[in-house]
Every structure is written in C-alpha cells, then in structure tokens.
Amino acid sequence: MASGDGIKIPSRLPLLLTHEGVLLPGSTVRLSVDSPRNMHLVGERLLRGTSLKSTIIGVIPNTRDPEHDTDDLPGLHKIGTAGIAVQVVGSNWPKPHFTLLITGLCRFSVSSLLKERPFVLAEVEQLDKLEQYTTPATQGVTAADGELGELSEKFYQTAVQLLGMLDMSLPVVAKSRRLLDSLPRETLPDVVASMIRTSNKEKLQVLDAVSLEERFKTALSMLTRQIDGLNLLRKTRKKSPDNEKGVLSVRKGGVFPGRQFNLDEEDEEDGDDAAALQRKVHGANMPEAALRVCLKELKRLKKMPQSMPEYALTRNYLDLMVELPWSKNTKDCLDIRSARTLLDNDHYAMDKLKRRVLEYLAVRQLKASLKGPILCFVGPPGVGKTSVGRSIARTLGREFHRIALGGVCDQSDIRGHRRTYVGSMPGRIINGLKTAGVNNPVFLLDEVDKLGKSLQGDPAAALLEVLDPEQNHSFTDHYLNVAFDLSQVLFIATANTTLLQVPGYTQEEKVEIAQRHLIPNQLEQHGLTPQQLHIPQDTTQGIISRYTREAGVRSLERKIGAICRAVAVKVAEGRRVTETEASMPEKPSERGGSRPEGSDTMNTNDKSVCSDKAAPPEMPIVIDHIALKDILGPALFEMEVSERFTLPGVALGLAWTPLGGEIMFVEASRMEGEGQLTLTGQLGDVMKESAHLAISWLRANAKTYQLTNMVGGPDPLDGTDIHLHFPAGAVTKDGPSAGVTIVTCLASLFSGRLVRSDIAMTGEITLRGLVLPVGGIKDKVLAAYRAGVKRIILPKRNDKDLEELPANIRAKLDFVTATNLDEVLNAAFDGGFPRTTGEQALTQLSSKL
DSSP states (O other): OEETTEEOOOSEEEEEEESSOOOOTTOEEEEEEOSHHHHHHIIIIITTOOSSGGGEEEEEEOOSOGGGOOSSOOOOOSEEEEEEEEEEEEEOSSSSEEEEEEEEEEEEEEEEEEEOSSSEEEEEEEOSOGGGGTSOGGGSSOGGGTHHHHHHHHHHHHHHHHHHTSOTTSHHHHHHHHHHHHSOGGGHHHHHHHHBOOOHHHHHHHHHOOSHHHHHHHHHHHHHHHHHHHHHHHHHSOOOHHHHHTTBOOOOOOOBTTBOOOOOOOOHHHHHHHHHHHHHHHHTOOOHHHHHHHHHHHHHHHTSOTTSHHHHHHHHHHHHHHHSOSSOOOOOOOOHHHHHHHHHHHOSSOHHHHHHHHHHHHHHHHOTTOOOOEEEEEOOTTSSHHHHHHHHHHHHTOOEEEEEOTTOOOTHHHHOOOTTSTTOOOOHHHHHHHHHOSSSOEEEEETGGGOOOBTTBOHHHHHHHHHOTTTGGGEEOTTTOSEEOOTTOEEEEEESOOOOOOOOOOHHHHHHHIIIIIHHHHHHHTTOOTTTEEOOHHHHHHHHHHHOOOSSSHHHHHHHHHHHHHHHHHHHHHHHHHHHHHTSOOOHHHHTSOOOSSOEEEOGGGOTTTOTTOOOOOSSEEEOHHHHHHHHOSOSOOOOHHHHOSSSSEEEEEEEETTEEEEEEEEEEEEESSSOEEEESSBOHHHHHHHHHHHHHHHHTTTTTTOOOTTSOSSTTTTEEEEEEOSOTTSOBOOSTTHHHHHHHHHHHHHTOOOOTTEEEOOEEOTTSBEEOOSOHHHHHHHHHHTTOOEEEEEGGGGGGGGGSOHHHHHHSEEEEESBHHHHHHHHSTTOOOOSSSSOOOOOOOOOO
16 A cells, blocks of 8 residues: 555555445444445455455445435446445344444545446545645644645634534533644544534535645535534523534544544434434324324434444334324215125125124214224135125225234234334234224234134233223233224124123013113114114013023123114114105105004014115114014024923933023933943033942932833843933033932933923932032022923022022922932922832942952
8 A cells, every 4th residue: 555655545446335424534434235236345345355455445425316226336426435444243133234334544536447246346546645644733734835724724723613612521522622633734624524514415525625725615614604503503592512512423433543533424314314204203193192102212213323223123113103093094984775785796695794784884873983893703714704804894995904813822913022022023903003004994803713822922812902892992012012092993803613602690680681771771882762762571581581591691782782783774774765755755656655653663574674765664663572583583592491301311400600500401311231331421520420329329229219121120230221411512511410410310211200391400419319519509590490490409408598599589489409319309200209118218339349
C-alpha cells in the first residue's frame, strides 16, 4: 500500500453496494448486507482473506429504491469510499445476513468494471491522501494557507460554536470537542458531516466534493443550519440536554490507526421508518391498552441498533400489532331468502343444517347484538362439513378461514408462544385473524375431536378461552400479551365422533324451571317476546319426557332454543311479507278467504316455517304437540321398560354417574356347557365380584328356592353355562350397587319366572345374603321415576336418604326396603318367591378345600 507517492489503496477493489447511508472517510459505520453480490463479497473476500489488503473494500452508495431493487447491476455512483473491515458478524435471524463494521479511509472514483459476478470488482483511482489522517493537527491546513486556510478556520470555529451550545457534561459532547482539536483541519468536513444528523443526499454532496475547498463549503452550510435550528429551539422551549443531545450521534467501537475517534451518523432511514411505523400504530385504531404497549415497544425499538437480535423480534411484534383487524369488520348479509337460495344451490339435502343457519340469520335480524355462536358439525369424512362452513361464510358475506386441528398437541398452537422464546410466534387464532383481515370472520375449527395432549399442555383446554362467550371477548394470546375481542367471530367446529352426555330435577321441577327461567331467557336471546311465542306447560312436559333424558336442564334449554329459532324465522319472514303487502294494493281474490280470529297455532304441515310464501302469523304463536314434532322431529325417547321384561332372566337396576342417575338392564341366559360364567358389557372388577357372589349365593340356596339347571338338577351350574350381559357395552361400568339386581336376574333365569316390569332395584350384597347400603339414592330414584318405574327396592339402611326426595315423588312411588336377599326376591316377583321351608335360613357356601 506504500509507494514513493505516499500511502496507496489497491487499484482493484471489490465494491460493496449499500442502501444503508453513506460512508465518509474518517467515519465508522455498521452496514447490514444480505444481497447475493454482497454476501459473496463477504464470504469470498473478507472471510477467506489472510492479508490486510483483503480487508480493504470499496463502499458505493446504491441510489436505487430498495423497494424496487432487482438483481441487475445498477448504475454505480461515480464516487465511493475505500474502507477497512474492522469486524464481520454473521446471523441467520430473521434471514441470513452479515453485519460489517467499516472505517472509511479515502475517496476513489470508479475507472472501469472488471467483473459483475459473483461480486463487483472494479478498477479505481484514489482521490484523497491517506497521510492526512496521520499528520499532526498543527501540520495540516492553517490560516496561513490563504483562502483555504480562512475557510478551514471558519469551519473550525463554527463547529466549536455548535458544540458550545450543547451540554459539555455529556461524554459524547466532550469527546467531540477533543476530536476537533486533535484532527487535521482537512479531515474535519468528513468527520463532522458524519457526526451530525443530516440526510443521505447531503452526505452524498460531501462525498462528491473532491476538492477540499468545496468540501469545506458544503459541510459549513450543514453546520450553520444546525446552529440555526438550535437557536430556534431555544426560543420556543426551555433548554434541555435531552433535546440538544440529539444533534450528535456518536457510536462506540472502532479504532482508526494512531487515534480513537469512531464517530458515526444515526441512520436517517431508520428514523423515517420508525416515524412511519408510529403513524401505523396510531392509525390501527387499537384499544387503549394495546396502544400503550405498542408505543412502549416502539420507544424501545428506536433505541436499539439493527444488529441486535431483539430488534427484529420487536419489529415483527409491532408489524403484527398494526396488521391485526382491531376495528375492521364486514357487514353481515341478513337476507333469509337469498341465504336459503344460496345454501340450496351449494348443497343438496342437509335440511337440518341449513335450517340452523337460517335460524341464526333470523335471530340476528331481531337482535343485532347477538354474540358469535358456536356450531359443531358431526359426521363421517366426506359428507361436506368443511364446504358447508365455507358456504355459511359466503351466505353471511364474511371472510372464511380454516384451522386444521387434527394432531395438534401443543397449547401454544392455540395461545401462541411467549416472546421470551427464540422463534416465538402468535397462535393460530391470531394468525387467522391477521390473514382474514377482519375481526368477525367465520373460523372453521376442523377435526376438533382429534386434538392431542402432551407435555406441552392440553390444546382442548386452551380452546375454552377461545370458544366460551363469557371469556372470548378478552382472549389473550401469549405472543401479543394484550386482550383481543373474539366475540364477533362465528366459530364452526367439525368432528367425526361425539360423546353423548346425559347430565337431578323431577319433571315437575323442570317444568317450573322452564316456565320461570329457561323460556323467558331464550325469548330474550332470540329477540322474541311473550306476545309472539307461547309454550304451554303440557308442551314443556312433552319436551321433557320425549326429547330429553337428563338430570339437569341443559338439553331442555337447547330444545326451547330450537323452538325459538324456528319461530324467529316465521316472524322475520312474516314481517317481510307484511311490508311487501303494505306497499301493494290488496286483492280479496288472492287471500282465499279470511283467517280465524285468535292466536295462531304453529303447525308446519303447511310448510309455513320454511316456505317463501308464508303469510303473516297471528300473535302469539302457540306451540302444540304437532308443531313440536315438526320442529324437533320424532320423539327421541320412549318408555320401553315394560317391553324388555318378556322373558325370564331380565332385571332392572339403578346406577349413579357424575351426570346423574341412570337405569341399567341386566340380562342373563343359559345353555348347555361346563358350568362357565361369562360376563360382558365392559364390567369393572367390583361388578365382576358381585356377579360371582350372586352365583355362589344362589347355588348355596338352590334347594331352598327350588332353583334347577336346564335338566332339572339341583345345581344350577351343573352342565350349564351362564352368560350375564349388561347392555350399552361401549360404556364402562363398575361399582357394588348391582349385586341385588344380578341376584334377581339369575333367580328369574333359574326359576323360569318373570320379574315385575314396574320394579327397579339397587344394593350391595354379601356372601351371607345381606343387603348393604349404597350411595346416590336420590339420583337413582329420579332416574327410575323418569323411566316410569312404580316400585323401587332399596337397602334398609338407605331409609334416611328418602327424606331428600320431593314429597310428590315419594307419594307416587312404592319403596321396598330390604335387609336380606329373601326380602328382595319376594318383592321382585308377583306373588313373592316361595321357599321350601318356613324358617329363614341364610345358608353359607362351604369351602371344598
């Protein structure tokens, strides 16, 4: 690099094309490079080079707009800066790039291009002398050098004046003052221009000023403008070190040979970008809490250099926040007739599903503030669940977004990751809102029954906050860490299988609850009034007995809601017809006679619920049993208890579940065999033991009760196999309370006598034939009452539990309390269960060991 003419840079330099500001001689800047040409230059020249010469590159400002940059080589700027790469740092986040710390050495002009790929290599001509940076300040340009000396002295004094207007207690200001005294005068324009805030265009003018006189003049005008700005600032507001400190931007690091000064400009483009981002934040119309968080993060972002990994994380977070549809929504299309036409055109059949969509539209017409409902379509693959969801979105005029949940086993997929993790991102719900661009889309949660569970949490539990109308108005994604309102989103879930739950009230209590609470609540939710819909008590009783079989009232409330939706369709369409008729003259011949006075009884045999030509109904609409069948379909439950007792070997037991009481049939049959006992119906160990206890007690007392095998022998198991079955085999069963039922069932089988069809029983047994108490008596009795049972056998020690039952239930049922199995058998069969001897002897089975 040294020659007889002084220190020289190489005549052939690789060129780094950069959009990130202007490198001036004597300044040190950090440049981020990610273009293919620049990446090749760093990899092949800087990283592989072993000499000082290999670290010197040319930096050319790329004046092309980065938004419209192409792979073609742009027209090069005529003047560049040769610089030495002090540091190279590579990173893969958010994409592969290098960050270079480069110190400017001198100007050069491009003579010719030698090659364009893989990086640009050019023949250059050095324009500045490198010796000026190693010359003492006293040997540079002085006042004795004529006009140039006067100009340099004026520039020096102006720079000192600018620094004198700042707070000298600040380290950055004090350091800048020392630099002015230590540097040669001819280097001051470049160094000072790199220190002060100014545009890249003005810095290009300093770079292009090859002559020293022109350089002093250009930089002097910039200094003068800074002084004028400070004077104006002092006149308009109180002097503050924080305000004046912003004039200079000095960064740490970087050492020039022989002296440490490393001053650099804060990138103007970064400031413009931050200002644009701040405008976007204020224009996103987000809630106050979210706005405060965004402004706080934006303030942190302005203080970060781009080389920090957290810079990209914070920028990505702010970009997501401004892109979310905090207040953007679409207007729903609530025209029921056009919606029906669209659904009929898209899908054949599926009448029940399409009717549910029309009911939602009708309720939205009557009640605008309806929360976003949750629909669940259950069916085998390929029946059109997903396509129906897309059609619903088209019908409503909403955006549609599908979220596939099959196999998802991490709750972060729903709630997102916290931003403290590397690679954190928002959950699928927030990402879906960003994609949809509105806050009221139709979300299809596909295959919701195939959600998994792992050490990373339970995504099904995380969905609770998403789907619960009482919680989703303030859904908090871990990545956002601020609440987002999901209440206007229409969620549609699809599944292949479902679990039918039978969630205790008596029938009379349910009727009262329905009349006092459920019906008024459903009327309000669906925008109806008691003057528009009336559900009599006998209709409510029909819903309870034929369409629900539960301990609670959730299914009952859903059925009442279905009735309200059907009536809402008729009311909405009738209102439309009335408005149309009001605008047209009525012709008597078209009415076909007058309607009867009084209330209209809703009967859909005339297709009045779904017809486009429905006449305005008389109010209130009264729901009778015919309308009940048309709206809810055929009855779901029938009283089948008596029909099951047609053969010996059948008994009715009572069971308790967490969702209420249940009736449970026990069936037995026998065939020729080797005395084997077969138990089916997914029985637990306790229930299997109860079955073996029952067999042992019956064998021990077979002579007493005249129980025989298939050929009339005294041992019921001699040459006979017994099969004991508990129906509903898909449900696991366990517990001790089926003991008396199993004994009664087997006694019926061995004696050939039928058990009474109106009786149910519960109780635990012992090997000696005692009946022990069990729990859940109230729920079991209510289940028997719902099933139409008239007599119930209970353990004697459960007498106290009957006090919990309502008085009207106790009056309608006949309770038999038993202390032993002999009393149970006598009560379970018509005419009793006779014994061969009059005395009561509880024979104990002796051991054969």
